Amino acid sequence: MGEYWILHAEEDRAKAEKIGGMLQIAGLPVRWTESPDEVPEAPELMIAIGSEERLSAWNEIANSRAFNWLPVRFNRLGGSVGPLVIPGVTACRECLKRRMASLSSPDVPEAAAGFELSWQIFAGIVALEVAKWSSRHKSSFAPLTLGHLLEFDAFHIEGELSAVHRVPTCTVCGVRRSASLAAQPWTEAAVLA
Numbered sequence: 001m002g003e004y005w006i007l008h009a010e011e012d013r014a015k016a017e018k019i020g021g022m023l024q025i026a027g028l029p030v031r032w033t034e035s036p037d038e039v040p041e042a043p044e045l046m047i048a049i050g051s052e053e054r055l056s057a058w059n060e061i062a063n064s065r066a067f068n069w070l071p072v073r074f075n076r077l078g079g080s081v082g083p084l085v086i087p088g089v090t091a092c093r094e095c096l097k098r099r100m101a102s103l104s105s106p107d108v109p110e111a112a113a114g115f116e117l118s119w120q121i122f123a124g125i126v127a128l129e130v131a132k133w134s135s136r137h138k139s140s141f142a143p144l145t146l147g148h149l150l151e152f153d154a155f156h157i158e159g160e161l162s163a164v165h166r167v168p169t170c171t172v173c174g175v176r177r178s179a180s181l182a183a184q185p186w187t188e189a190a191v192l193a
């Protein structure tokens with residue numbers, strides 16, 4: 001079985017350990033790192049925890065190395081997870097940013113401090129998504145975050161799921177940056193086959 005790599009900034013170590021600990025309970029092999037250079041080719045999934053700035057930088061690396069990865073951002077009462085990125089197939093982080101900008105969605109500020117129990121619950125949701133990904137070939141429970149952004153307020157127990165489609169002109173994964181390439185079909189469903 002491939003390994004699950006958790007990429008995180010130094011200040012997010014405790015959150016990375018929370019998620020990783022739950023993945024280990026689910027029987028998944030987990031490794032932690034602060035550098036994307038340490039992640040070997042073709043990890044089963046890279047789970048990246050960090051600020052929007054870091055996620056954007058990691059998005060370019062993941063796209064160029066064709067890593068499947070799951071972006072995770074914590075905020076004061078929970079956090080946001082997804083869309084799970086399959087390079088060349090699903091929307092990437094830059095596609096999400098462009099979609100959000102076009103909707104004038106306000107950016108949620110980073111949270112240095114938060115409610116520990118809310119973070120614990122949110123970490124559990126992230127771990128559950130990863131567990132669904134791990135069994136995608138043998139169960140009918142696809143991760144919710146495939147093609148979707150999940151924003152979850154674990155304190156008030158409410159969440160919002162938004163579909164996120166690829167942006168053909170995306171500067172990272174766009175298929176129309178080159179005039180010779182035709183638009184690609186949206187093929188999220190194919191990865192579960």
Ligand SMILES: [Zn+2]
Nearest residue numbers: 092095170173
């Ligand atoms: Zn993109």
